[in-house]
Amino acid sequence: MSPVSLLQVLVDSCRSCSSGVVPNERIRNIGISAHIDSGKTTLTERVLYYTGRIAEIHEVKGKDGVGATMDSMELERQRGITIQSAATYTMWKDHNINIIDTPGHVDFTIEVERALRVLDGAVLVLCAVGGVQCQTMTVNRQMKRYSVPFLTFINKLDRLGANPGRALQQLRTKLNHNAAFVNIPMGLEGNMKGIIDLVEERSMYFEGPFGQVIRYDDIPADYRAEAADRRQELVECVANADEVLGEMFLEEKVPTNEDLKAALRRATVQRLFTPVLVGSALKNKGVQPLLDAILDFLPNPTEVKNYAILNDEDSNESSKIQMDPTRDSAKPFVSLAFKLEAGRFGQLTYMRVYQGCLKKAEYIYNTRTSKRVRVQRLVRLHADQMEDVDEVYAGDICALFGIDCASGDTFTSKTSEHLSMESIHIPDPVxxxxxxxxxxxxxxxxxxxxxxxxxxxxxxxxxxxxxxxxxxxxxxxxxxxxxxxxxxxxxxxxxxxxxKPKVAFRETITAAVPFDFTHKKQSGGSGQYGKVIGVLEPLEPEHYTKLEFEDLTVGTNVPKQLVNFKAW
CATH class of the missing domain: 3.30.70.870 (Elongation Factor G (Translational Gtpase), domain 3)
Structure with missing residues (x-):
């Protein structure tokens, strides 16, 4: 079988698996977040290629003029930046991975905010040269706000001046994370040969034109001492976060690879430990081990607790209800609309399903407006491409067409339940x-x-x-x-x-000003004559823009129709 036909078989099998019902234990909802130009979109492109989702690799601002798959907007391809977060899904080792590639610029921070709100895990990408930068700290705060467990991938080891050890140290000092290497590189910059897996204690070489063939071997002799030290450091860091491994460490037992992997997962899901992986997405090294780590260490939808707020109109009280993420749940459908986008066929509403099942042609209710809407079209997204599906379950990320709603609205299958998912933090404009x-x-x-x-x-x-x-x-x-x-x-x-916006300048008085004005006008006939006596006084500082008029005339000598403030 030729390589092209083999790849087509992989793509077809991916589609057939994704359309079926995948157990929640084999689903991962992840986001890829980082500082500007750390390589998020390039990493996502490699992930899609190695999982068989796309047939060929295109670079961000590449010479072929095509651009990366996830940068579907023309402006994104011209500028070489991600402006809108893009969703896709793929299969890796019988696991369904839903991926959202987010922007790095702080100007588009809402895209990262609402992606992390609905995701179960994340990959924090660091540049091996830049390390922890300002937007990395912002993304770290957002992950903390929504309690999102994450892996760290130190990218760009092929760049001049790459120093993954310094990036790890900044992760510990600047972000206060209990972090340690899960794999280490063999060589840096132009001399990078492969990576060493510290958990399985073996070396990996990425061969073939696009690094798609992995060759496993023993750890080379000149790296064994460093690998042993780094593995011991990994065990100590995980032992500080996990009770089971901590007891083994105190009893001076040597943990097996399975023991270490299980402890890594427990500590990562509880956000007590951050596994650090290394590689170079552009040079096709270290991406497959990252995919394995996503399956091994990041939580599935059943391991994350999500709550909805139940508002009782009779007693004006609210209580939290935990969502049931199991796929065979008979509980009512609950989902959150976390992003809106104008598509070719009308408004596209991105949704994360938290409970129950939604089928095409069913009716759902917007809990904010109490309106009933019909699901006319249900799709799963691959950047700007769509695939129609008939039903989605708890843990899935999908999109609906033709639904009038706002970002952050909650949808349920029952109109009587006044549920609302916890809201998304929206920063103020600057x-x-x-x-x-x-x-x-x-x-x-x-x-x-x-x-x-x-x-x-x-x-x-x-x-x-x-x-x-x-x-x-x-x-x-x-x-x-x-x-x-x-x-x-x-x-x-x-x-x-x-x-620049224009500014309306105003002048005001600072002290009381008396006035005595006589009006005389002769234009034939009886003429006009009038005299106005009064005083102008400034109001209190907080009422500078307010005007008050007080009439102190007595009797009927001055007709009231002449005492008209609006006419002034």
Whole structure:
């Protein structure tokens, strides 16, 4: 059988497995997060290739002009950055892995936030040269907020100046993680030959044009001392976090490979230990061991506790209910809409199913609006491609078409249950700019685009300044707002002009000012004459923009219709 036909068989088998019901124990929902340019999308591309999901590898900003699979937006391929998180699924050793590739720029931090909200585990990618950087700390805080267990993959060992030992030390000092190497490299920069698995105590060489063939061998003699030291360090770190291995360590028993692997899983799922793997995604080294580690160490949906808040309207009290993630559960369907996107066929709603089963053509209820909606189309996503499915179960990530909702809405199968999943943290915008269409005839397109973007992205805010007659957009950074301006031109054919918001300056008095004004006007006839006496006083500092008018005239000598503040 030729390599191409063999690969097609793998892809077909992946599709057939993914369409069937996979037990929850063989499902992993993971996200790939990191600082800018750490290699997240390149790593995801290799994962998809080795699992048979794609037939060939394309690079981010590659010479062939195709671009990485997960960078489906044209702007992403031009700039070589991830703007929107993209979801996909694949199979590895009979396990279904749902992957969300997230952006690295802090401007698109909401994409990371809502991805981590619905995922069971994550892979934190570090650059071997840069180590722990500012956005790494932000991602670490987000993982802590949602209690997401994670692995760390030190990437780019082929780069000049790569130092995985320094990156591990920063992981311990800057992020305060109990971390240790699970595998170590044999050589760095241009001399990287392979990696050493410290758990199984063997070396791995990645051969073939794309590193798809793994050759296992004994640890080379010149690396045995380092491997023994690193394995002992790994055992000590895990023993500090796991009671079973800790007792064995105190009794000076030597743990077997199975003992160590089981302890690694227990400690990682409880977020007490961080396994550190190494490799180079661009040079096709170390990706398959990472896939094995995802299956071995990260939790499946049944090992993660998710709660919904039950609001009792009669007593105005709320209580937490734990979701049942088992696939044969007869309990009602509960899911969270965590992301909205405008697709070719209408609004695409990304959903994570937490309990029960959802079938095509069924009716579900939005607990926020109490509206009943029909599931017309149910799909699973592979970047910008879709595959129709008839049903999804607890633990699955899917998408629905044609459902009117907001990001963060909860859907259930019963209208009587007022359930709501725990909400997503949305940071406040940090920068504002004025925006208007270049052509005044494009106001309808401008309004349509702005409405869509605000519905999709909760960190993108828009308001109209009535004093300066300007539309003000607010976001997480200049790049964030610039991207939306370019998307407006590309997707709606509505070029826009951006600038600094105008400021309405006001003057006020600081002390009381008496006035005595006489009005005389002769224009033929009886003429006009009037005299106004009064005093202007400043209000309290917190009421600078407020105006108050007090009438102190007595009697009817001055008609009340002349004492009209609005006419002034």
């Amino acid at each position: 920068i504002s700019m004025s925006m208007k269409p270049t052509n005044k005839n494009d106001l309808d397109k401008f309004s349509k685009g702005i409405n869509r973007f605000t519905r999709e992205d909760p960190t993108f805010r828009v308001h109209f300044d009535t004093e300066n007659k300007e539309t003000i957009i607010s976001g997480m950074g200049e790049l964030h707002l610039e991207i939306y301006s370019q998307r407006m031109e590309r997707e709606y054919n509505c070029p826009c002009v951006m600038g």
